[in-house]
Amino acid sequence: MKTFKLGGVHPPENKLSAQAAIEKIAIPKQVSVPIGQHLGAPATAVVKKGDEVKVGQLLAKATGFISANIHSPVSGKVFKIDNVYDSSGYRKPSIIIKVEGDEWVDTIDRSPEIDGNIKLSAKEITDKINEMGVVGLGGATFPSFVKLMVPEGKKVDFLVINGVECEPYLTSDHRVMLERGEEMLIGVSILMKGLKTNKALIGVENNKPDAIEDLRKLAQKFKGIEIHPLKVQYPQGGEKQLIQALTGREVPSGKLPLEVGCVVNNVGTALAVYEAVQKNKPLFERVVTVTGKSVKKPSNFLTRIGTPVKELIEAAQGLPDDTGKIINGGPMMGKALISTDIPVVKGTSGILIMPEKESKRNDTSNCIRCAKCVQVCPMGLEPVLLSKTSKLEMFEKVENERVMDCIECGSCSYTCPANIPLLDYIRYGKNKVGQILRERSKK
Amino acid sequence: MSLLTISASPHVHGDNSTKKIMWGVVYAMIPALLVSVYYFGLDALRVVFIAVAASVFFEWLIQKYLIKGANTIMDGSAIITGILLAFNVPSNLPWWIIILGALVAIGMGKMSYGGLGKNPFNPALVGRVFMLISFPVQMTSWPKAQPIIDGITDAVTGPTALGIMKEGLDAGKTVSELMPEIPSNMQLLIGNMGGSMGEVSAIAIILGGLYMCWKKIITWEIPISILLTVFVFSKIFCFIDPEHYVSPIFHLLTGGMLLGAIFMATDMVSSPMTRYGQLVYGVGIGLLTIIIRVWGAYPEGMSFAILIMNSTVPLLNNSFKPTRFGKEVKHG
Amino acid sequence: MNEVIIYTVGSLGALAIVAAVILYFVAQKFKVFEDPRIDDVEEALPSANCGGCGYAGCRAFAEAIVKSGTLEGFNCPVGGADIMTDVGKVMGLEAAIAEPQIAVVRCNGTVKNSPAKVKYDGISSCAAAATIFSGEGGCSFGCLGLGDCEESCDFDAIHVNPKTMIPEVTSNCVACNACVIACPKDIIELRNVGKKERRIFVSCVNEEKGAPAKKNCDVACIGCSKCFNVCPFDAIEMKNNRAYIDYEKCKLCRKCVVVCPTEAIHEINFPLKKLKTEVKKEIPKKEMETIKVDITANLETKTTERTKDEKPGESPKEKTIKETPSDNNDDKA
Incomplete structure (x- = not known):
C-alpha cells in the first residue's frame, strides 16, 4: 500500500x-458573507446596502491576481456591509443579507x-x-x-x-x-x-x-x-x-x-x-x-x-x-x-x-529528548529544535533549520509525550521568519 | 456551559506520555530482574529494592527542597535509574554503597542539571562509575550464579568471565588456555555465570529490548550499531591473532554489553535524536568498548564508552540532521 | 650545571628579543586608528545596552555619535538629558535636550471592562495568541494580557497586573522602546513624561465603530469627537474612529477627560482635590468614582514600589523619574 x-x-x-448521507440544510434568515474567504487579496464589494440580490449574483469582485469572486448564496436584500467575526477570530468585512425566498x-x-x-x-x-x-x-x-x-x-x-x-x-x-x-x-x-x-x-x-x-x-x-x-x-x-x-x-x-x-x-x-x-x-x-x-x-x-x-x-x-x-x-x-x-x-x-x-491541553513537562517529534515530522525537520530556537527568538537559526518548510500539520505536538505545544512555538518562529524574509526581499 | 476554549491546532493529543514511556522501560526490565532473582536469590531483590527506593527518595527530596518544582517521582524515571543501577552492581554489595551510588546517580547525574530531560549523561552510569572508582573491591567481587532451586548456600564470589579473560591475557596466557575457565557461550546466553545482576542473562535482556522496540520506546539504530561494531571490530582482532584476542561472541555476551546497548545507551535523554546521529553514536560506543576491553585497565568498558559518547551527543545532534523532505528527484 | 643555566637564559633571551622586534614591526604595520573619543563617549553612557537609542548597544551608539560629529538626532533614552549633556561635553557640543519620555499602555480592557467571552489555552505569548484570535474580550485591538511587554523589558518597569490583566508601567521606565516593539497590537506608546509627571492620553486604540467597540469593552473610545470639539489647543486628532491626543500640543487642561462618555481618556498624577472643586457639577457621580479608582490604582503601584525601596517617608510624587533609572544603572554597572 x-x-x-x-x-x-x-x-x-x-x-x-x-x-450520514449529504442533507440539504434549510436556508437561514440571514447570512453574512465575508469578502475575504480565500487565500490572497479580499474581493471588493460590488453591491451596496439595500440592493436586491439573487442566488448566484456577484457580490464582490476579485481584486488582484490571487483573489476570487464571491457570489450571493441566497436571494434577498443586502442589509449592511459590516465587520463580522470570522474563523480567524477577528472581525472582517462581510456582506450581510436578509433572506427573502430562494430565487x-x-x-x-x-x-x-x-x-x-x-x-x-x-x-x-x-x-x-x-x-x-x-x-x-x-x-x-x-x-x-x-x-x-x-x-x-x-x-x-x-x-x-x-x-x-x-x-x-x-x-x-x-x-x-x-x-x-x-x-x-x-x-x-x-x-x-x-x-x-x-x-x-x-x-x-x-x-x-x-x-x-x-x-x-x-x-x-x-x-x-x-x-x-x-x-x-x-x-x-x-x-x-x-x-x-x-x-x-x-x-x-x-x-x-x-x-x-x-x-x-x-x-x-x-x-x-x-x-x-x-x-x-x-x-x-x-x-x-x-x-x-x-x-x-x-x-x-x-x-x-x-x-x-x-x-x-x-x-x-x-x-x-x-x-x-x-x-x-x-x-x-x-x-x-x-x-x-x-x-x-x-x-x-x-x-x-x-x-x-x-x-x-494537558500539563507540559520537561522535554525528554525522545526525538519522537523528529520521527513523525513529514518534512524531515526537527520540531524540538525549531520550537526551542523560536522560543529563544534565535530567528536566524530557525530560518536555517528550514522552518519555512513546516506545513503546520501538528504531528509534532500531537505526538509529544511531554505535551509541549511545539507547533505553537514553531508557528510563532515561522511568522517572524516570514516577516524577516519579506523585509529582506523588499530591500 | 462554560466559555469556549481557543487554542492553536492541533486540538487532539496522542496517547504518548513521558510516564508511559518510562513505565514501558520498567516493564522491559522485568525479565532480566526475574533471571537475576533466579540466579542470585533474594539478594538481588534486596539490591533492587534499596536502589529504587533510594533513587526515588532522593529525587523527591531534591525536587521538593532544592528545585522546588512539581513532584516528578511518578514519571518513573527514578525507578528506571534505580533498577539500572542495581543491574550494574554485584548482588552482595553493602546497602550503604548502593544508597551512596543512588545519591550520586540522581543528585549529580540528573537533578543537578535540572531534572529529567536535562542531564547530558545517563544517571545510572554516573552512579555506577562513581561506585566502581570509589569502591573497587566491593564492586568487583561478583557472586557466582547459583540457581535458586539448588537451595540457598553460602555465596561464592569470583571474577566475571571478562575479568578472567582480561587477567589471564595480561598474565601471558592464551585464549585456548583460558577457555576452560570461562562459561560456555550457551551458559552465557542464559545467564549462568558470575557478574552483575543485569548482565547475566542475554536472553532476558534481548526480550526486554524487543518489547521496547515493539512499543516504539527505542529504535533499532543504537543497539544494532553498537553490537554490530563490537562484532566486526573484535572479529578483526580475533582473525589476526585468535590466541590473544577472544572471539566476538564472547564480547557480545559478557560484561553488560547487551544491558548497555539495549537499556543504557538508548536512554533517550542522553542519546542523539536523528537516525544518522544514532548510528554514529552506536559505532562510537562499540569501538570505545572494545578499545577499553582490549587495551584499557578495566576488563569492562561499556559504561565508560557510553559516558564518553554521551558527551558527544550535542555535537552529533548538530552535525547529523534528519533526511529533509524535498530533495531533487529525477523524473521523466 | 651553570652552563645549562647560561645557555637557557641566553637562548630564551635571544628568542625574546627577536620576537619583540617582529611584534613591534607587525604592530606598526597593522595599527588601526580608533578615535579615542569613542571610548570616552561610551564611558559617559549608562552601558545598559538596551538598544533604546536605535543602535545595537552603547558602543555602537558612541561610534555613531563620534562618526557623525553631531548630537542631533541622538538621544539616550535611559540616561536622558544628564547623560546627553555629559556626552556633549566629551564631544565639545551642545546637547539638544530631549523631553524625557515614558511608556504608556493605551488599553483599559480589564477583565471587568471587557469580560472574557472565550478562554485562551496556549503558550503565554501575545504574538502567538494574536495569530489565532482577537483576544478573550473580543476586541481586535485590545491588550491580550499575556505579557510580551513584560518579557521584553530590561528595566523591570512594566508588569501585567494579575487582577486586571492589563500591564502597568512603573517609574522604572526609561523609554527604551522595547515594549513598544514587542506589543503585537501596538498598544504601548512612548509619551512625554510631562510637567509634574502629569499625562493625559486616550487609553484605547480601537478602530471599530462605536457600537461594536462598546459591545466588547465598556471603556472603548467610540470616536464620538466630543473631546475633539472641546479641546482648546487643537491637540486631539480623530482618525479611524478614535481620538488621539498629541502630547506636544496638550496643555493638560483636562477638559477632554470630563467630556469623554466612556472614560476612555485617562489622566495620571493629577491631584484628586483640585478636580473635585473644579468640575464638581459637570461629572456624574459614577464617573467621579472611577477617576478616583484610577488614581488610587496609580498610587498603589507606587506604594508597593516604595516599600520595595524602603523609603517610607517619601511621597510618591516627590520621587522623580530620573532618580530610578540612574539607580538602576548603578546596579547594572
Missing part, C-alpha cells in the same frame, strides 16, 4: 458521520441531469472557473484558476486529486465521492482538459473502501483517471505528501508542485469545477461535516456559504451541554471558533465540537 515516506502519525479516525439567477442550470459533455476549451475553462469564484475546498482556499494557468515551459504530467481526507472526524469529501462521484469525475476531466494533461491520479485512503470501489467502477468510463488506495496516515492530504505517495516525486523546498509536474486539487473542488463549468453555477454552497463525540446526530450538510455555524449545529440536533471547543475544520489543523455566530465560508470543511474534557 502506498503512502508518503517520512514521518506521519495515525490519530484515531473517529469518522462518526461517514454513513436563482437565470443562467444557472438547475436541472438534475449529469452533463458529461465538455464543450469549453482550456482557456474558457480557466476563465469560467475564475468567474465562478471556485477556490480550493480542502481548506487552504487557493483560487483554483491560478493552478490552471501553467506557465510556459512547464508541463503537467499528473493531475493529483486529493480524496484522502486524512483529518480525523471529517467526512465531507468521503460523502462527495460516494454520492456525487460521477459529477466529481467529470470535474476531474474538466481540470485535465484545462491543464492539458491526460493523466489524473485520485488518492483515497483505504479507510473509505466503499468510495474506492465506487470510484473505480465509475472511472472505467473516463480516460486517464486512476484511483489509488493509500495507507491511512496523517498528513497524507498535504500537497507535498500526497504527490510523494502517488508519484514518488518530492517537491523541492520552497517550490510549488508544478516544479515536479503535478497540480493538486481536492475532490470537493473537482465537484465545484463541474458545477461551475457544466452547470454555470458559482461556488456558493458546499458540503460541511458537523461532528463530534457528543453531537447527537453527526451529519454532512449541503450548506450555503454565509450560514451561521449555529444553524448547522441546530440541524445536528443542538449544541451538546459539555461543549468545550468548536473547531472549524478537523482536529489536527482546524481553527477554534470564538462563537457560534461565525459564518460558513468556502474553506469550511467541517465543524467539530469537542467535549470540554478533551478541549483543554
Whole structure:
C-alpha cells in the first residue's frame, strides 16, 4: 500500500458521520458573507446596502491576481456591509443579507441531469472557473484558476486529486465521492482538459473502501483517471505528501508542485469545477461535516456559504451541554471558533465540537529528548529544535533549520509525550521568519 | 456551559506520555530482574529494592527542597535509574554503597542539571562509575550464579568471565588456555555465570529490548550499531591473532554489553535524536568498548564508552540532521 | 650545571628579543586608528545596552555619535538629558535636550471592562495568541494580557497586573522602546513624561465603530469627537474612529477627560482635590468614582514600589523619574 515516506502519525479516525448521507440544510434568515474567504487579496464589494440580490449574483469582485469572486448564496436584500467575526477570530468585512425566498439567477442550470459533455476549451475553462469564484475546498482556499494557468515551459504530467481526507472526524469529501462521484469525475476531466494533461491520479485512503470501489467502477468510463488506495496516515492530504505517495516525486523546498509536474486539487473542488463549468453555477454552497463525540446526530450538510455555524449545529440536533471547543475544520489543523455566530465560508470543511474534557491541553513537562517529534515530522525537520530556537527568538537559526518548510500539520505536538505545544512555538518562529524574509526581499 | 476554549491546532493529543514511556522501560526490565532473582536469590531483590527506593527518595527530596518544582517521582524515571543501577552492581554489595551510588546517580547525574530531560549523561552510569572508582573491591567481587532451586548456600564470589579473560591475557596466557575457565557461550546466553545482576542473562535482556522496540520506546539504530561494531571490530582482532584476542561472541555476551546497548545507551535523554546521529553514536560506543576491553585497565568498558559518547551527543545532534523532505528527484 | 643555566637564559633571551622586534614591526604595520573619543563617549553612557537609542548597544551608539560629529538626532533614552549633556561635553557640543519620555499602555480592557467571552489555552505569548484570535474580550485591538511587554523589558518597569490583566508601567521606565516593539497590537506608546509627571492620553486604540467597540469593552473610545470639539489647543486628532491626543500640543487642561462618555481618556498624577472643586457639577457621580479608582490604582503601584525601596517617608510624587533609572544603572554597572 502506498503512502508518503517520512514521518506521519495515525490519530484515531473517529469518522462518526461517514454513513450520514449529504442533507440539504434549510436556508437561514440571514447570512453574512465575508469578502475575504480565500487565500490572497479580499474581493471588493460590488453591491451596496439595500440592493436586491439573487442566488448566484456577484457580490464582490476579485481584486488582484490571487483573489476570487464571491457570489450571493441566497436571494434577498443586502442589509449592511459590516465587520463580522470570522474563523480567524477577528472581525472582517462581510456582506450581510436578509433572506427573502430562494430565487436563482437565470443562467444557472438547475436541472438534475449529469452533463458529461465538455464543450469549453482550456482557456474558457480557466476563465469560467475564475468567474465562478471556485477556490480550493480542502481548506487552504487557493483560487483554483491560478493552478490552471501553467506557465510556459512547464508541463503537467499528473493531475493529483486529493480524496484522502486524512483529518480525523471529517467526512465531507468521503460523502462527495460516494454520492456525487460521477459529477466529481467529470470535474476531474474538466481540470485535465484545462491543464492539458491526460493523466489524473485520485488518492483515497483505504479507510473509505466503499468510495474506492465506487470510484473505480465509475472511472472505467473516463480516460486517464486512476484511483489509488493509500495507507491511512496523517498528513497524507498535504500537497507535498500526497504527490510523494502517488508519484514518488518530492517537491523541492520552497517550490510549488508544478516544479515536479503535478497540480493538486481536492475532490470537493473537482465537484465545484463541474458545477461551475457544466452547470454555470458559482461556488456558493458546499458540503460541511458537523461532528463530534457528543453531537447527537453527526451529519454532512449541503450548506450555503454565509450560514451561521449555529444553524448547522441546530440541524445536528443542538449544541451538546459539555461543549468545550468548536473547531472549524478537523482536529489536527482546524481553527477554534470564538462563537457560534461565525459564518460558513468556502474553506469550511467541517465543524467539530469537542467535549470540554478533551478541549483543554494537558500539563507540559520537561522535554525528554525522545526525538519522537523528529520521527513523525513529514518534512524531515526537527520540531524540538525549531520550537526551542523560536522560543529563544534565535530567528536566524530557525530560518536555517528550514522552518519555512513546516506545513503546520501538528504531528509534532500531537505526538509529544511531554505535551509541549511545539507547533505553537514553531508557528510563532515561522511568522517572524516570514516577516524577516519579506523585509529582506523588499530591500 | 462554560466559555469556549481557543487554542492553536492541533486540538487532539496522542496517547504518548513521558510516564508511559518510562513505565514501558520498567516493564522491559522485568525479565532480566526475574533471571537475576533466579540466579542470585533474594539478594538481588534486596539490591533492587534499596536502589529504587533510594533513587526515588532522593529525587523527591531534591525536587521538593532544592528545585522546588512539581513532584516528578511518578514519571518513573527514578525507578528506571534505580533498577539500572542495581543491574550494574554485584548482588552482595553493602546497602550503604548502593544508597551512596543512588545519591550520586540522581543528585549529580540528573537533578543537578535540572531534572529529567536535562542531564547530558545517563544517571545510572554516573552512579555506577562513581561506585566502581570509589569502591573497587566491593564492586568487583561478583557472586557466582547459583540457581535458586539448588537451595540457598553460602555465596561464592569470583571474577566475571571478562575479568578472567582480561587477567589471564595480561598474565601471558592464551585464549585456548583460558577457555576452560570461562562459561560456555550457551551458559552465557542464559545467564549462568558470575557478574552483575543485569548482565547475566542475554536472553532476558534481548526480550526486554524487543518489547521496547515493539512499543516504539527505542529504535533499532543504537543497539544494532553498537553490537554490530563490537562484532566486526573484535572479529578483526580475533582473525589476526585468535590466541590473544577472544572471539566476538564472547564480547557480545559478557560484561553488560547487551544491558548497555539495549537499556543504557538508548536512554533517550542522553542519546542523539536523528537516525544518522544514532548510528554514529552506536559505532562510537562499540569501538570505545572494545578499545577499553582490549587495551584499557578495566576488563569492562561499556559504561565508560557510553559516558564518553554521551558527551558527544550535542555535537552529533548538530552535525547529523534528519533526511529533509524535498530533495531533487529525477523524473521523466 | 651553570652552563645549562647560561645557555637557557641566553637562548630564551635571544628568542625574546627577536620576537619583540617582529611584534613591534607587525604592530606598526597593522595599527588601526580608533578615535579615542569613542571610548570616552561610551564611558559617559549608562552601558545598559538596551538598544533604546536605535543602535545595537552603547558602543555602537558612541561610534555613531563620534562618526557623525553631531548630537542631533541622538538621544539616550535611559540616561536622558544628564547623560546627553555629559556626552556633549566629551564631544565639545551642545546637547539638544530631549523631553524625557515614558511608556504608556493605551488599553483599559480589564477583565471587568471587557469580560472574557472565550478562554485562551496556549503558550503565554501575545504574538502567538494574536495569530489565532482577537483576544478573550473580543476586541481586535485590545491588550491580550499575556505579557510580551513584560518579557521584553530590561528595566523591570512594566508588569501585567494579575487582577486586571492589563500591564502597568512603573517609574522604572526609561523609554527604551522595547515594549513598544514587542506589543503585537501596538498598544504601548512612548509619551512625554510631562510637567509634574502629569499625562493625559486616550487609553484605547480601537478602530471599530462605536457600537461594536462598546459591545466588547465598556471603556472603548467610540470616536464620538466630543473631546475633539472641546479641546482648546487643537491637540486631539480623530482618525479611524478614535481620538488621539498629541502630547506636544496638550496643555493638560483636562477638559477632554470630563467630556469623554466612556472614560476612555485617562489622566495620571493629577491631584484628586483640585478636580473635585473644579468640575464638581459637570461629572456624574459614577464617573467621579472611577477617576478616583484610577488614581488610587496609580498610587498603589507606587506604594508597593516604595516599600520595595524602603523609603517610607517619601511621597510618591516627590520621587522623580530620573532618580530610578540612574539607580538602576548603578546596579547594572
